[in-house]
Amino acid sequence: MDFAGWEMPVQYKSILEEHRAVRTSVGLFDVSHMGEIVVRGPDAGRFLDHLVTNEIAKIAIGRVVYSPMCREDGGVVDDLLVSRRSEQDYLVCVNASNVERDYAWMRSRADDFDCAVDDQSDRWGLLAVQGPNAPALVQELADRPLDGVRYYHCAEAVVGGVPCLVSRTGYTGEPGYELFCPADETEALAVALEKAGAAHGLALCGLGARDSLRLEAGFSLYGHEISETISPIQAGLEWTVKFAKPAFVGREALLEQKTNGTARRVVFFKTGDRRIVRAGTPVLCAGSVVGEVLSGTLSPMLGEAMGSALIDTARLSDPLSVDLRGQPVALCTTKPPFVPLRKS
Amino acid sequence: MNIPSDLLYTREHEWLKVIDDDTALIGITDYAQNSLGDITFVELPKAGRVLKSGATFGVVESVKAASDLYAPVDAVVLECNETAIGAPDSLNRDPYESGWLLRVKLADKGQLSVLLSPVDYAAHTAG
Numbered sequence: 001m002d003f004a005g006w007e008m009p010v011q012y013k014s015i016l017e018e019h020r021a022v023r024t025s026v027g028l029f030d031v032s033h034m035g036e037i038v039v040r041g042p043d044a045g046r047f048l049d050h051l052v053t054n055e056i057a058k059i060a061i062g063r064v065v066y067s068p069m070c071r072e073d074g075g076v077v078d079d080l081l082v083s084r085r086s087e088q089d090y091l092v093c094v095n096a097s098n099v100e101r102d103y104a105w106m107r108s109r110a111d112d113f114d115c116a117v118d119d120q121s122d123r124w125g126l127l128a129v130q131g132p133n134a135p136a137l138v139q140e141l142a143d144r145p146l147d148g149v150r151y152y153h154c155a156e157a158v159v160g161g162v163p164c165l166v167s168r169t170g171y172t173g174e175p176g177y178e179l180f181c182p183a184d185e186t187e188a189l190a191v192a193l194e195k196a197g198a199a200h201g202l203a204l205c206g207l208g209a210r211d212s213l214r215l216e217a218g219f220s221l222y223g224h225e226i227s228e229t230i231s232p233i234q235a236g237l238e239w240t241v242k243f244a245k246p247a248f249v250g251r252e253a254l255l256e257q258k259t260n261g262t263a264r265r266v267v268f269f270k271t272g273d274r275r276i277v278r279a280g281t282p283v284l285c286a287g288s289v290v291g292e293v294l295s296g297t298l299s300p301m302l303g304e305a306m307g308s309a310l311i312d313t314a315r316l317s318d319p320l321s322v323d324l325r326g327q328p329v330a331l332c333t334t335k336p337p338f339v340p341l342r343k344s
Numbered sequence: 345m346n347i348p349s350d351l352l353y354t355r356e357h358e359w360l361k362v363i364d365d366d367t368a369l370i371g372i373t374d375y376a377q378n379s380l381g382d383i384t385f386v387e388l389p390k391a392g393r394v395l396k397s398g399a400t401f402g403v404v405e406s407v408k409a410a411s412d413l414y415a416p417v418d419a420v421v422l423e424c425n426e427t428a429i430g431a432p433d434s435l436n437r438d439p440y441e442s443g444w445l446l447r448v449k450l451a452d453k454g455q456l457s458v459l460l461s462p463v464d465y466a467a468h469t470a471g
Contacts, residue, residue: 212407
C-alpha cells in the first residue's frame with residue numbers, strides 16, 4: 001500500500017503470525033519511512049524545550065525522550081522521539097506523513113534560537129528489531145557491547161558492518177532496538193539481520209503487525225489516539241507534559257485542560273468477543289452516541305477485540321457499547337497494556 | 345492460486361461442491377482468503393435457514409475488513425461448519441476442505457449452470 005509516498009508492506013505472510021513472532025522471538029520492521037530532523041547548535045535543547053511538551057534540555061547525552069509537539073491550542077502537530085546525540089546535537093524522529101509539516105512548523109519557530117534545523121529524512125534508513133530475542137540478535141552483529149544501552153537510551157555502534165545510531169526504543173512493548181543508519185546501507189543492514197536472525201526465529205513484519213503490537217502495548221498512534229483535535233491531556237499522556245519547565249507552545253491551553261478537565265477522553269477497551277470493532281464505529285450509551293472508536297483490531301495474544309475510543313468524559317463510568325451489524329457488543333474499558341510488557 | 349477442478353464458483357469468490365444429488369458444500373475460495381488476510385471471525389446462519397441466490401447469508405471478518413458472504417444458489421442450510429467458526433484460521437489454511445462453511449440442500453439444480461466453471465473463475469480472478 002502507499003503510505004505517505006512510501007511503498008509499504010501491510011504484511012509479508014500473516015499479520016497474526018508476524019505479531020506472535022515479535023511477542024515470542026523477534027521481528028524485523030523496515031520503518032525507513034519515518035522522518036529524521038536534526039537540531040544542532042548552542043540553543044538546540046532550549047529550542048526543543050520551547051517546541052515540545054516533555055523536558056528535553058536537561059536530559060543526559062545518550063537519552064531518548066518521547067514527546068508530543070503541540071499547537072498553541074493544545075492540539076498535537078505530531079508525536080516524536082528526541083535523541084540527544086551530543087552536547088548540542090539532537091535527532092528528532094517524526095511520523096512519515098507529518099515530515100514536511102513538522103519541518104515547516106519547527107523552522108517557523110526557530111528564529112529566536114541559535115540553532116540549525118535540518119530535515120535529513122532522505123539520508124536515514126531505520127530498521128526496528130523487536131522481541132525477546134532482539135537484544136541477542138543485534139548484539140551478535142554489533143562491534144561493541146550493547147548491555148549498557150538501557151531502555152530509552154541510544155549509542156553509536158557498527159551493526160552488521162553498518163554504522164548505526166542504536167536506540168533502545170520500539171513500538172511493540174518488547175525488548176529491542178531501533179537502528180538508524182545511512183539510507184544507502186539500509187538494505188545491507190536488513191540482509192545481515194535477516195541472515196543472522198534465522199537462528200533466532202526472525203520474522204519480517206509489516207505495517208499490520210506494527211499496528212496490532214502497538215495497540216496491544218497501549219501506545220498512541222498519531223491520527224488515532226492523538227491528533228490536531230486530541231490533546232496529550234485528552235489522550236491520557238499527562239506524563240509527557242512538563243508544566244514546571246519554561247514556557248512552551250501550548251502550555252496555557254494544556255494547563256487549562258489539566259485544571260478544568262476536558263469534555264472527552266481517550267479510553268482503551270476490550271470486548272470478550274472476536275469481532276473487530278473498527279475505527280470510526282460510534283460508541284453508544286443508553287441508546288445515544290457518546291463517542292467514537294479511534295483504533296480497533298483483534299488482540300492476537302488475547303484472542304479478543306481490543307481498541308481505543310474517544311468518549312464524553314461525563315459518560316466514562318457508564319456502560320458503553322457498539323452496534324456490530326445489528327448486535328450490541330459491550331466495551332469493557334481497561335488500562336493498557338493489554339498484555340504484560342517486557343521492555344527490557 | 346489454487347482453483348480445484350471439481351468445484352463451481354461465483355464472481356463473489358464463493359465455491360460450491362455438489363456432493364450428491366441435491367446436497368452441496370459452500371465455502372470461500374483460496375483467492376478470497378488470500379485477499380482478506382488473517383481471518384478472525386465467521387458468522388454463519390443456523391440449520392434450516394433458507395438461502396436466496398445472490399443474497400447475503402453471513403460475514404467473514406479479517407484483520408483488514410469484514411466481507412459479506414453471498415449465496416451461490418437458492419438452498420436450505422443443513423449444517424454449518426462449527427470447526428470453521430471455532431477456528432476461523434482454517435479458512436486461511438484449508439479453504440476447500442476443513443474450512444468449508446455450509447452444507448446445504450439445493451432448491452433448484454438448474455441454477456448450477458449459472459455458476460462459473462474453474463476455467464471461467466480463473467479468468468475472472470486474473471482480470
